[in-house]
Amino acid sequence: MAVSRLVLGGLLSAALSVSAVGAANAETFKVEGEMKPAFIYFNVKNDGGWVQALDEARVKVEENLGIEIPFTEKVEEVATQIRPAVERYIDRGYNVILGSAFGYSDTFKELAEKHPDVLFLNPAGITNGPNLMSYYGRTYESQYLCGMVAGAMSKTGKLGFVAANPLPLVTWTVNAYALGAQRMNPDATVNVVFTGAWYDPVKEREAALALIEQGVDVIGIHVDTPAVPVVAQEKGVMATGHHRDMTEFAPDSTMCSSVWVWDKFLTPALKAASTDGLEMQPYGAFLSIKNGGTDIALSDAVPADVKEKVMAARQEIIDGKHVFEGPVAGQDGSEKVAAGAHPDDGQMWGMDYLVKGVVGSLN
Amino acid sequence: MTTETVSSNPTPAEARRGLGRVTLEVRQRMPAWKHGLILALSLSCGLAIGVAVLWASGVAPKGIYEEFVLYTFFNAKGLANVLVECTPLILVGLSAAMAFRVQFWNIGLEGQLILGGMGAAFFALNDIGPPETRLALMLIGGLAGGALWTVIPLLLKLKLNVNEIISTLLLNYVAFQLLQDRLYGAWQDPDRFPHSPQLESVERLPRIGFGDVDSGIWVALAAGIVVWWLIQRARIGLFMTFVGSNARMSKAIGLPVTAVVAGSVLLSGALSGLAGFVVVAGQEYRLTTTFSGGYLFSGIVIAFLARNNPLAAVVVAFLLGGLYVGGQSIQIFYNLPAGVIDLLQAIIVMSVTASELFVRYRIIWRRA
Numbered sequence: 001m002a003v004s005r006l007v008l009g010g011l012l013s014a015a016l017s018v019s020a021v022g023a024a025n026a027e028t029f030k031v032e033g034e035m036k037p038a039f040i041y042f043n044v045k046n047d048g049g050w051v052q053a054l055d056e057a058r059v060k061v062e063e064n065l066g067i068e069i070p071f072t073e074k075v076e077e078v079a080t081q082i083r084p085a086v087e088r089y090i091d092r093g094y095n096v097i098l099g100s101a102f103g104y105s106d107t108f109k110e111l112a113e114k115h116p117d118v119l120f121l122n123p124a125g126i127t128n129g130p131n132l133m134s135y136y137g138r139t140y141e142s143q144y145l146c147g148m149v150a151g152a153m154s155k156t157g158k159l160g161f162v163a164a165n166p167l168p169l170v171t172w173t174v175n176a177y178a179l180g181a182q183r184m185n186p187d188a189t190v191n192v193v194f195t196g197a198w199y200d201p202v203k204e205r206e207a208a209l210a211l212i213e214q215g216v217d218v219i220g221i222h223v224d225t226p227a228v229p230v231v232a233q234e235k236g237v238m239a240t241g242h243h244r245d246m247t248e249f250a251p252d253s254t255m256c257s258s259v260w261v262w263d264k265f266l267t268p269a270l271k272a273a274s275t276d277g278l279e280m281q282p283y284g285a286f287l288s289i290k291n292g293g294t295d296i297a298l299s300d301a302v303p304a305d306v307k308e309k310v311m312a313a314r315q316e317i318i319d320g321k322h323v324f325e326g327p328v329a330g331q332d333g334s335e336k337v338a339a340g341a342h343p344d345d346g347q348m349w350g351m352d353y354l355v356k357g358v359v360g361s362l363n
Numbered sequence: 364m365t366t367e368t369v370s371s372n373p374t375p376a377e378a379r380r381g382l383g384r385v386t387l388e389v390r391q392r393m394p395a396w397k398h399g400l401i402l403a404l405s406l407s408c409g410l411a412i413g414v415a416v417l418w419a420s421g422v423a424p425k426g427i428y429e430e431f432v433l434y435t436f437f438n439a440k441g442l443a444n445v446l447v448e449c450t451p452l453i454l455v456g457l458s459a460a461m462a463f464r465v466q467f468w469n470i471g472l473e474g475q476l477i478l479g480g481m482g483a484a485f486f487a488l489n490d491i492g493p494p495e496t497r498l499a500l501m502l503i504g505g506l507a508g509g510a511l512w513t514v515i516p517l518l519l520k521l522k523l524n525v526n527e528i529i530s531t532l533l534l535n536y537v538a539f540q541l542l543q544d545r546l547y548g549a550w551q552d553p554d555r556f557p558h559s560p561q562l563e564s565v566e567r568l569p570r571i572g573f574g575d576v577d578s579g580i581w582v583a584l585a586a587g588i589v590v591w592w593l594i595q596r597a598r599i600g601l602f603m604t605f606v607g608s609n610a611r612m613s614k615a616i617g618l619p620v621t622a623v624v625a626g627s628v629l630l631s632g633a634l635s636g637l638a639g640f641v642v643v644a645g646q647e648y649r650l651t652t653t654f655s656g657g658y659l660f661s662g663i664v665i666a667f668l669a670r671n672n673p674l675a676a677v678v679v680a681f682l683l684g685g686l687y688v689g690g691q692s693i694q695i696f697y698n699l700p701a702g703v704i705d706l707l708q709a710i711i712v713m714s715v716t717a718s719e720l721f722v723r724y725r726i727i728w729r730r731a
Binding site: 038070071072073076079080088089165167196350 | 540555642647648652
């Protein structure tokens with residue numbers, strides 16, 4: 001089951017391994033000889049979400065760099081499947097292994113130590129090393145922008161959100177969604193439902209129906225299937241997507257989507273690895289809209305004035321504004337982030353509260 | 364010799380055309396060599412279709428031979444990968460065979476495997492017992508966890524005649540929820556991601572010095588020998604054959620039917636639990652939400668292809684491991700979709716299923 005992979009992390013850095021690694025030098029990794037990358041997917045490439053976004057990036061990187069990047073599908077998140085797949089590639093001269101899952105973290109760490117001349121890059125991973133880097137996107141930025149669209153488009157001011165598991169990286173998307181909505185409509189509320197699974201179209205569908213029954217008219221998601229936008233379309237309400245542009249599945253209901261733009265990270269990263277050397281980061285790469293992890297895709301249904309405001313906010317984020325800039329209040333009104341301050345990455349990876357206006361519980 | 368005619372009468376049209384008629388007769392018995400020959404032929408037939416499918420997808424027979432035979436079985440690295448892959452497969456195959464022999468359709472292998480992994484992890488995470496006995500306790504925890512997960516369907520079946528296909532299947536989902544509950548709760552790693560902390564070195568099955576193969580392979584082979592002895596040599600094996608063929612008759616002649624069924628099913632669960640133990644302690648080194656993936660289907664396929672024979676199950680598990688390893692390699696070097704490998708497996712299973720017709724019936728064609 002594909003349950004865990006989106007969980008990410010590399011950077012939970014500060015929060016968890018407080019003292020372990022000191023100020024590591026910015027080390028670089030250079031691929032010797034001709035660069036030959038290969039992708040390992042934990043699921044089929046056309047899964048409609050996470051893997052498909054990676055595969056779309058693969059094709060773009062191929063074009064950008066003029067190289068071929070082969071891939072293998074359905075290498076499940078167990079060592080016994082990952083190891084032979086990776087070693088087959090390495091045995092035949094591949095020197096950059098691109099992963100696709102949280103569940104690859106341990107095995108990639110082991111393989112990276114065994115093959116110090118091969119570069120390993122793993123999205124949603126939590127392990128790093130001299131030749132291994134995990135990467136993930138600051139989804140709270142793109143989900144904040146989606147929240148703005150939702151807040152502006154909603155007539156009732158009641159929004160819904162269908163989320164997978166109550167992990168910090170999911171919690172922050174829910175919170176950011178609410179903060180974005182409240183920027184457009186200070187009274188907006190977000191009813192959140194956790195399905196307990198990344199991929200469960202049946203439960204997602206039920207959750208969406210229940211939310212609609214409660215009077216919600218825009219639903220956001222952080223799950224792997226397009227079930228919620230599809231239900232929204234059937235019921236004549238609006239939705240916002242995650243992973244990829246959901247207008248593909250629900251053209252009428254999808255107002256915007258938080259999308260992955262991995263090629264914007266992978267193209268320069270691979271180019272660097274084959275030339276001057278890729279700068280390795282001890283806690284992985286935590287990518288913002290600015291350096292190409294995540295972004296927003298707006299549909300044509302969004303009115304021009306809303307679009308303008310959203311794009312202006314996007315520019316603010318690129319210029320350095322933090323979505324969780326204080327004051328941010330928790331559900332009970334208590335102060336979570338002081339005015340003018342913002343959480344550091346460690347605090348983001350430890351986010352264990354819901355903000356004011358979110359209806360629901362993490363337990 | 365008496366035979367029972369199942370279908371005969373040709374249509375008048377056929378008779379007129381002089382095609383004769385085809386009659387199926389139920390066979391009373393079949394010599395082992397003939398049975399083996401039919402199986403071998405059907406398997407060859409399936410393999411031939413598989414080769415044709417791969418050829419049509421752009422893999423020449425030479426490539427198929429290289430990837431599936433040369434690099435998979437006759438190359439140290441490939442063989443090591445196959446052994447790693449087949450270690451849990453042997454155990455789930457034996458598990459399925461054990462239950463199927465007494466006509467208990469255990470579709471809960473995966474849930475039992477999860478509980479086995481959790482049973483093993485329980486001893487590891489709580490540091491129970493001195494380090495020297497830790498692995499032994501974890502092994503027992505695996506056996507116990509798996510066996511425990513068959514108790515409910517077993518009782519439901521024996522007391523209330525509840526269909527075990529449904530109850531064992533549904534308990535897979537319950538097991539997964541239990542696992543998630545632990546991994547998002549009490550057993551969560553301090554890094555706050557949904558997996559348990561890593562096992563300490565004394566809690567890991569040592570490598571045997573051949574590739575990444577761990578000593579779980581000895582556990583699996585030992586289980587194969589024990590099950591073989593139970594089924595082919597011990598009295599319970601004879602009882603199981605009786606009960607599997609006709610439970611009511613067995614009861615009538617005074618066999619302990621309930622005990623035989625219960626014993627077989629508990630052992631079946633224990634074997635799947637043991638598979639969970641070898642996956643967690645031998646390769647994954649922690650509980651994850653994904654460690655149980657895919658073993659239900661594999662276990663059933665192995666038991667089916669092996670005709671519930673324990674030694675055959677070991678061999679089939681080894682070959683299936685080879686199919687997975689070679690299949691991954693074919694995918695990698697010919698860029699085939701993952702579905703092609705599933706298709707190969709399905710073709711082979713269907714060919715063997717079809718051979719059942721020739722094993723059960725004698726086909727007689729008489730000229731008009």
